[in-house]
Amino acid sequence: xxxxxxxxxxxxxxxxxxxxxxxxxxxxxxxxxxxxxxxxxxxxxxxxxxxxxxxxxxxxxxxxxxxxxxxxxxxxxxxxxxxxxxxxxxxxxxxxxxxxxxxxxxxxxxxxxxxxxxxxxxxxxxxxxxxxxxxxxxxxxxxxxxxxxxxxxxxxxxxxxxxxxxxxxxxxxxxxxxxxxxxxxxxxxxxxxxxxxxxxxxxxxxxxxxxxxxxxxxxxxxxxxxxxxxxxxxxxxxxxxxxxxxxxxxxxxxxxxxxxxxxxxxxxxxxxxxxxxxxxxxxxxxxxxxxxxxxxxxxxxxxxxxxxxxxxxxxxxxxxxxxxxxxxxxxxxxxxxxxxxxxx
Amino acid sequence: xxxxxxxxxxxxxxxxxxxxxxxxxxxxxxxxxxxxxxxxxxxxxxxxxxxxxxxxxxxxxxxxxxxxxxxxxxxxxxxxxxxxxxxxxxxxxxxxxxxxxxxxxxxxxxxxxxxxxxxxxxxxxxxxxxxxxxxxxxxxxxxxxxxxxxxxxxxxxxxxxxxxxxxxxxxxxxxxxxxxxxxxxxxxxxxxxxxxxxxxxxxxxxxxxxxxxxxxxxxxxxxxxxxxxxxxxxxxxxxxxxxxxxxxxxxxxxxxxx
Numbered sequence: 001x002x003x004x005x006x007x008x009x010x011x012x013x014x015x016x017x018x019x020x021x022x023x024x025x026x027x028x029x030x031x032x033x034x035x036x037x038x039x040x041x042x043x044x045x046x047x048x049x050x051x052x053x054x055x056x057x058x059x060x061x062x063x064x065x066x067x068x069x070x071x072x073x074x075x076x077x078x079x080x081x082x083x084x085x086x087x088x089x090x091x092x093x094x095x096x097x098x099x100x101x102x103x104x105x106x107x108x109x110x111x112x113x114x115x116x117x118x119x120x121x122x123x124x125x126x127x128x129x130x131x132x133x134x135x136x137x138x139x140x141x142x143x144x145x146x147x148x149x150x151x152x153x154x155x156x157x158x159x160x161x162x163x164x165x166x167x168x169x170x171x172x173x174x175x176x177x178x179x180x181x182x183x184x185x186x187x188x189x190x191x192x193x194x195x196x197x198x199x200x201x202x203x204x205x206x207x208x209x210x211x212x213x214x215x216x217x218x219x220x221x222x223x224x225x226x227x228x229x230x231x232x233x234x235x236x237x238x239x240x241x242x243x244x245x246x247x248x249x250x251x252x253x254x255x256x257x258x259x260x261x262x263x264x265x266x267x268x269x270x271x272x273x274x275x276x277x278x279x280x281x282x283x284x285x286x287x288x289x290x291x292x293x294x295x296x297x298x299x300x301x302x303x304x305x306x307x308x309x310x311x312x313x314x315x316x317x318x319x320x321x322x323x324x325x326x327x328x329x330x331x332x333x334x335x336x337x338x339x340x341x342x343x344x
Numbered sequence: 345x346x347x348x349x350x351x352x353x354x355x356x357x358x359x360x361x362x363x364x365x366x367x368x369x370x371x372x373x374x375x376x377x378x379x380x381x382x383x384x385x386x387x388x389x390x391x392x393x394x395x396x397x398x399x400x401x402x403x404x405x406x407x408x409x410x411x412x413x414x415x416x417x418x419x420x421x422x423x424x425x426x427x428x429x430x431x432x433x434x435x436x437x438x439x440x441x442x443x444x445x446x447x448x449x450x451x452x453x454x455x456x457x458x459x460x461x462x463x464x465x466x467x468x469x470x471x472x473x474x475x476x477x478x479x480x481x482x483x484x485x486x487x488x489x490x491x492x493x494x495x496x497x498x499x500x501x502x503x504x505x506x507x508x509x510x511x512x513x514x515x516x517x518x519x520x521x522x523x524x525x526x527x528x529x530x531x532x533x534x535x536x537x538x539x540x541x542x543x544x545x546x547x548x549x550x551x552x553x554x555x556x557x558x559x560x561x562x563x564x565x566x567x568x569x570x571x572x573x574x575x576x577x578x579x580x581x582x583x584x585x586x587x588x589x590x591x592x593x594x595x596x597x598x599x600x601x602x
Contacts (some may be wrong), residue, residue, distance in 0.1 A: 220457065226448055230500070231434025233398045238504075239424030239452045241402075283439045285483050 017282040025295035032302045036068030039306050041314035046095050064111030070199025070306035072298045073207040075270055079297015082271030083290045084218050084253045089153045095161055095272035096237040096257040100146045100166030101139040105261035107174045108138025110188060114181040128202055136258030142166050142248055194267035194320020196305050203263045210259040215294055217252040221245050222286035267320045269327020346373040349393050349508050349539035357394055358556040364390040368560040377530050377540040379550035382559035382582060388543045389512050391559060396429050396510050424452035428504035430511040436484035445485055446472055447562035449503030471502035474529055490517035511542040527552055547598035558582050
């Protein structure tokens with residue numbers, strides 16, 4: 001025994017790596033935010049000229065910065081939602097997309113746009129709040145629907161199947177809404193492909209506020225996510241109030257999904273990949289994991305967004321298409337590795 | 345008169361409209377180890393969950409008392425400090441290091457959002473050393489063998505340092521030397537005044553307990569000291585006389601009837 005060292009002092013490899021990962025992700029975020037401000041159809045020249053060219057200043061300040069920050073925030077929300085979903089449903093494949101909640105959020109957003117008659121480009125404060133609220137309600141409803149269909153979270157495959165079914169059905173309903181109100185068609189196209197192009201400062205502010213709220217809530221309730229790793233009965237035996245904590249986490253999951261979808265549309269796989277990447281680097285309790293997944297999601301989506309803006313510049317790819325392609329490959333690789341090694 | 349750690353009065357439980365427990369009356373004395381045995385599907389695990397107050401998806405009638413107080417009226421956190429639970433096949437494929445898993449046993453002792461205290465670290469270290477899992481404290485659960493995992497999970501339950509411990513199949517996947525270690529751990533717990541209740545399939549190990557509760561078809565058919573001839577007779581009876589209880593080197597063991 002090493003007398004002077006307090007017990008447990010030699011532990012902390014996990015949290016040491018977590019600190020290191022958090023610092024790297026923050027540094028990467030900063031670097032990508034700067035890079036994001038300098039990438040666009042008018043190139044880096046706008047940054048150089050913005051001191052005396054009001055147009056260049058406007059491009060950087062009113063277009064590039066908010067959409068860059070918006071991509072970061074949407075990624076943070078999706079990474080957070082993925083971390084909550086995977087912990088809450090004890091399912092490594094759970095994410096806002098596969099659980100159908102993203103489709104629910106998109107349906108809610110579409111309904112709000114059809115009824116309020118707005119598009120993401122022109123929306124003011126109230127309309128934005130309305131679309132966000134509807135997306136939140138849609139996401140929450142979709143999660144509940146998935147849980148009812150799957151009859152609880154016990155069965156991994158049933159939960160995912162239910163999520164996929166709910167997703168398909170709600171997308172079909174969204175298509176109907178679109179057919180019925182063709183004036184939202186253009187907005188919906190942006191919505192379904194996923195893009196940061198219409199994120200302004202207002203949207204950034206909304207997403208930032210929501211992110212703080214959701215991440216704080218997930219952080220405060222992270223004990224339940226830890227306890228659930230040992231099974232429901234053990235979590236209850238540790239004195240954790242399952243029902244209120246679960247409710248809080250489902251609401252945080254729905255709000256995070258709703259916010260991200262309402263402002264950047266359907267962006268797949270960020271919520272799935274971010275928690276996995278974090279876990280493969282640092283094995284930590286959820287108190288750390290929710291924040292790290294969130295930062296990881298932010299870095300992933302921002303990097304993808306910059307890539308989407310740059311790869312065929314001056315044209316740009318919808319970022320959702322890019323994340324779907326990259327994330328889909330990642331999921332395939334994950335499945336391959338799992339079937340080659342141990343099972344789910 | 346011994347103090348009673350856990351008692352049940354007329355406990356019945358229905359799960360999905362199937363009656364699992366049919367009016368259980370039992371008093372488990374403090375400072376003793378009681379093993380619960382019985383055929384498959386007798387309701388042993390359900391009984392243990394009912395005693396721990398963990399049957400959420402079932403209709404439960406009757407009352408359970410923990411250390412003389414109605415279980416349902418004890419606040420959840422306080423109950424979690426008084427009663428530790430080790431379930432069966434519960435942990436999912438898990439990425440947490442063994443140390444962090446054992447630390448989860450300290451949750452009932454830690455204030456909301458508070459970091460682990462020195463006492464928490466000491467309790468976790470002691471628990472991991474007791475189950476000889478200290479050496480792989482930094483390895484994630486998913487990279488441990490079944491028996492090693494079980495020892496980490498046992499350490500998690502020990503780390504709660506509760507006066508009453510309920511364990512469902514704690515010997516699952518343990519090899520004989522670690523089964524013997526578990527036995528010594530339980531004896532040390534009861535020696536220090538703790539109460540242990542364990543569901544066991546290994547009848548010979550179950551016979552090492554102080555008392556034995558024999559469960560069949562949702563009822564306690566016998567409850568008595570493990571050394572009693574009446575307990576042995578009831579044990580042989582409930583297993584259709586396909587096992588027999590014999591004495592060897594001063595302890596009782598169960599052998600198959602051939």
